[in-house]
Amino acid sequence: MNIANYLHQGTQSYGIVTDQGIIDLGRKLAHSYPDLKSLLQDDALDQIRSYASSPVDFAIEDIDFLPVIANPGKILCVGMNYAQKRLEFDETSPAPTLFVRFPDSQTGHQQPILKPAYSTQFDYEGELAVIIGRGGYRISQAQALNHVAGYSCYMDGSARDWQHTWFTAGKNWRQSGGFGPWMTTADEIPDPQTLTIQTYLNGQQVQSDSTANMVHPVAELIAYISTFSELSAGDVIITGSPGGVGKMRHPPLFLNPGDRIEVSISEIGTLSNPIVDDVDQQPNLLMRTA
Template identity: 60%
Template sequence: MKLVSIAVKGRRTYGIRTDRGVVDLGRRFGSRLPDLKALLAAGALAQAQEFLDATPDYAEPELSFLPPVDQPAKIFCVGMNYAEKRAEFGETGSAPTLFIRFPDSQTGHGCPVLKPAASDEFDYEGELAVVIGTAGRRIPRDRALDHVAGYSCYMDGSVRDWQHGWYTAGKNWQQTGAFGPWIVTADEVPDPHALAIRTYLNGRTVQDDNTGNMIHRIPALIEYISTFSALSPGDVIITGSPGGVGKKRTPPLFLKEGDVVEVEIERIGRLSNRVVRDAIAA
């Protein structure tokens, strides 16, 4: 099942994306389950599934995509989690490298990604996003995947010249992280570590790897993070980017106005965004 958050004529809602269109779950569940995060918190995926064969309410041209979880309480990002990426940056640490994104730094599929006016080093990073479905603390890794609602694509845009010794300042500019197009529920992804992951820039492949090459796998990441921070339904863990980022190319390959950046993950889908210069001057 593919779960989406959308806007239709200024109204925000969520639903099931099918080949025929989008079934509006927000209209069907009403105030009881007003958004996708509430659906996950209520453990209501089985109730949503009952509408898989319902007549769609919208065709995709009628709507715009929001980040699948529009306002997650927490967005944990994992850095240096693929062997090639670690080699590019000379990373040698053994513990997961973590940093935080804020919800207002996100945008949805098909929406503009903003290149900050203050930077000429805006970089692409394609990643697998894990969406938590069941709350937990100190979750053991052998039960960690039971807490996952599903998976999505993420373009974790990096403002490299603002990564001042750490990542936070380079990762939280408005609309620099694209998330979507939808969440594919975990039952449709039997092994999240057997997925081809690719990033395209203007149709050219710039990253090409497999999630099986993660250094710290998803169960280990959930165990590690939940040791110090409780995880809640709708929380997002972005699991790291493969090698091939623009900063480490010769010459460097940074995003510029008009570029189209896409992240495609096997079994999940293809996230696509155009780069637009932020109209607010530095």
């Protein structure tokens, strides 16, 4: 199943995406599960499978996509997790590199990604997102994939000139990361290390790799993170970007207003976002001076 989070006529809801349209679940299950996160928290994905053959409620064109999980408790991001990316950045650390994103740094499929007003090095990074369905603490690697609800695409927009000694400032500008278009449930992807991942800028391929080339596979990441931080249903792990990012190209290739960035992952689909200026950002005393 593909499950999307969206606005329909101004009301937030979620539902099953089919070739014919959307089977709305938000209204059908409002008393029990008002949003996708609450459904995951009750481990109720199997309960909605009976709706998959229901008539559609409206067309895909009638919704505005939201981030797959709009309010995750944790967004944990993995850096330098593909062999080619590590070569580009001369990365040698054996342990996973982790940083965090905040929920308001995300946006949905087909929604504008905002280029930070104070960055001239806004970069693209196409990534596989893992949505936790069953929480746990100190999860074994052997059991880790049983804790996954599903997978999605992520465009981890990066203000490189704000990644000072660490990544937080460069990764958390509002609406700078795309998340979608939907969650493909884990039963559709029994092995997340067999997917192709590609990124396109204005129709030109700029990244292409296989999740088989992750340095730290999905199951290892879940085991590693849950060693020190208990995972909860609705948490999101963004698993790293392949090589080919704009910063390391000659000349560099960064995102600008008017561009369109797309992340395509086999078995899931394509996340597509236009790039626009964030005209409402205001200067502050801590803005970058370098």
